[in-house]
Amino acid sequence: MNVLKFLIFGVSLFFLSSCRPNDKPVMPNPDAVVLFSFTHSIQGQPMVRSTSVHTNKAGNNYTIDLLKYYISNITFVDDKGIETNYKNYNLIDAFDVQSTSFILDRKTLNGNYRKIKFYVGVDQERNHTGAQEGALSASNGMLWTWTFGYVFYKLEGRFTTASITTETAYRNHLGTDSALVKIELPLLLDVKGVDRKININLDIDKVLGDAASVIDFTVDNNRQSNIGDEVWMKKMKSNMANAFTLSSVE
Amino acid sequence: MKKRNLLAFCLIALSAAMILSCSKDPKVATPLNAPVLVSVESFIPRGFSSKVVDLNLRNDNPLTVQGIALGRRLFYDPLLSGNNKQSCGSCHIQKYAFSNGPDFALSLGADGFSKTRRNAPTTFNLLWAKSFTWDGGQPNLEEQVIGPITNPVEMNQDISLLANELQADPNYPYLFKKAFGTDSITVALVAKALAQFERIIVSGDSKFDLWAQRKINLSNDELEGYAIFQSQTLGDCIHCHSAGNTFTNFDFKHNGLDTAMSGTQVDVGRFGVTHQGFDSMMFKTPTLRNIALTAPYMHDGRFKTLEEVVEFYDHGFYRNRNLDVNMMMLPKYRMSTTQKMQLVAFLKTLTDTSLTKDLRYSTPF
Numbered sequence: 001m002n003v004l005k006f007l008i009f010g011v012s013l014f015f016l017s018s019c020r021p022n023d024k025p026v027m028p029n030p031d032a033v034v035l036f037s038f039t040h041s042i043q044g045q046p047m048v049r050s051t052s053v054h055t056n057k058a059g060n061n062y063t064i065d066l067l068k069y070y071i072s073n074i075t076f077v078d079d080k081g082i083e084t085n086y087k088n089y090n091l092i093d094a095f096d097v098q099s100t101s102f103i104l105d106r107k108t109l110n111g112n113y114r115k116i117k118f119y120v121g122v123d124q125e126r127n128h129t130g131a132q133e134g135a136l137s138a139s140n141g142m143l144w145t146w147t148f149g150y151v152f153y154k155l156e157g158r159f160t161t162a163s164i165t166t167e168t169a170y171r172n173h174l175g176t177d178s179a180l181v182k183i184e185l186p187l188l189l190d191v192k193g194v195d196r197k198i199n200i201n202l203d204i205d206k207v208l209g210d211a212a213s214v215i216d217f218t219v220d221n222n223r224q225s226n227i228g229d230e231v232w233m234k235k236m237k238s239n240m241a242n243a244f245t246l247s248s249v250e
Numbered sequence: 251m252k253k254r255n256l257l258a259f260c261l262i263a264l265s266a267a268m269i270l271s272c273s274k275d276p277k278v279a280t281p282l283n284a285p286v287l288v289s290v291e292s293f294i295p296r297g298f299s300s301k302v303v304d305l306n307l308r309n310d311n312p313l314t315v316q317g318i319a320l321g322r323r324l325f326y327d328p329l330l331s332g333n334n335k336q337s338c339g340s341c342h343i344q345k346y347a348f349s350n351g352p353d354f355a356l357s358l359g360a361d362g363f364s365k366t367r368r369n370a371p372t373t374f375n376l377l378w379a380k381s382f383t384w385d386g387g388q389p390n391l392e393e394q395v396i397g398p399i400t401n402p403v404e405m406n407q408d409i410s411l412l413a414n415e416l417q418a419d420p421n422y423p424y425l426f427k428k429a430f431g432t433d434s435i436t437v438a439l440v441a442k443a444l445a446q447f448e449r450i451i452v453s454g455d456s457k458f459d460l461w462a463q464r465k466i467n468l469s470n471d472e473l474e475g476y477a478i479f480q481s482q483t484l485g486d487c488i489h490c491h492s493a494g495n496t497f498t499n500f501d502f503k504h505n506g507l508d509t510a511m512s513g514t515q516v517d518v519g520r521f522g523v524t525h526q527g528f529d530s531m532m533f534k535t536p537t538l539r540n541i542a543l544t545a546p547y548m549h550d551g552r553f554k555t556l557e558e559v560v561e562f563y564d565h566g567f568y569r570n571r572n573l574d575v576n577m578m579m580l581p582k583y584r585m586s587t588t589q590k591m592q593l594v595a596f597l598k599t600l601t602d603t604s605l606t607k608d609l610r611y612s613t614p615f
Contacts, residue, residue: 049526049528050526050527050528051527051528065528065575066575133299133300133301133303133304134299134301134303134304137299137304137494138492138493138494138495138496139304139378139492139494139495139496139498139499139500140492140499141489141490141492141499141501143492143493143494144488145480145488145493156575156576157575158575167571169573169575169578169579170575171575171576171579222579224482226482
């Protein structure tokens, strides 16, 4: 009797356990996406349009009216060095939340990724071809002419200094093929078919540099990557390469 | 057995009766054809973006032949105004590229004396628009089109009466049935039809476009004007009126107009929508397409001619706190008389006479 009871109990247990859903392997979702989210800060403080005053390393007290830039060719590099390039072109407007997050066109990521690379700007291939659409549409106001190509990065606002007490406008418009900025960030991302979110931060204080590479609006208030702006362009390029950080992967 | 046959017969008879009672008299029920979908690509001029992300379209209001035809009729029908004297087309006049024309800095309402707050904007190429009205207060075309109909200083229609008025009309119930499959008229359907018609009013066949397509040549003055338009030290128009197809970046900017209005009130512009200090007196950059047809200029229509506008941007602007940074950089009196003339010559190449003559956009009455 007891043996029978034990058998029934045992058999039930077997059936019950076989019904547990986690016995089946989890199928990776082939439609899993990677969401990118860009945030903006100044010395770790969030960036506020026009109203908050910040001080750069040159002693300029400045506000920001506009910050727009292109992020293109986001590329994941896995632990074997194999690259997956999304060939994307996204225009980020720091003050338009609809533009600061985006999902790239689907491309299966499956592996252990150790590096993420992207350009700030538009690569030569698409910088001069005309009649573009979406982020590259001329209507976005980021195109000079087809010869010069796109403005890769635009920062505009007003500043004062100890000696310049009236608010003075500044604009920093970086572009032309030679100014394409290449960013490379270390990454620990193992993609196994689930949605992931990558948060990247741009610190404008770092773009404005320090010491020999400092951007000083008393001389750099009107830079549009023209002839004569070469030194400024070089500083911008090297400053910007260190201004992006990977804040988190979710 | 007999009983079962009787039962079966009864069932068949009953079903037949039900089926017959459901079928409609063929004379009365000529079925209406479903609305015919129109491909938006057929309206997009050469070189313009047809990418969905760039287009102001709505999934719940697809373009149809019948919807567009209804929208066109509504656009030109004074029945939409409170006193049945004014239509949308009264102030958005085709021969002036759907602006109100040179005589009206501010438009007159249906009552004949009320004045609008701002200059009537054009209603073409809305397919690429990112927001509507001078301050961008309306993100959706379907909502915007109802604004002027109900505004007391414009068409002044009591919105609660509009649907009934159209319902009582001998033609509209049938036209709505054709366009939307229902003859019970609602304000939402009026808005949908108007939006469909406005979306297909497209202009992309100007002298400039023909030149860009290498079909014609521009004169030396026009070409010089184009260079001045793009030059960052001369016209510097391009920072806001982006070259390309739209001739606007759709942004809100302070362009250096002083605070004095033609009326008594100061117009705070975009501030009225966002209530953010940095948006004070900012207005949406308008397109420059057909600009020679849309005088007078600015949100309050203060300038009568293109020459006046060019003078203003050459030296007339005020360096207000909110003035666009790019304009802040510009020295005054930077263009010569010849250069200003050439810039105007270029602006005139943006006129598209096919827009002003296209019968698809004209009144059906």
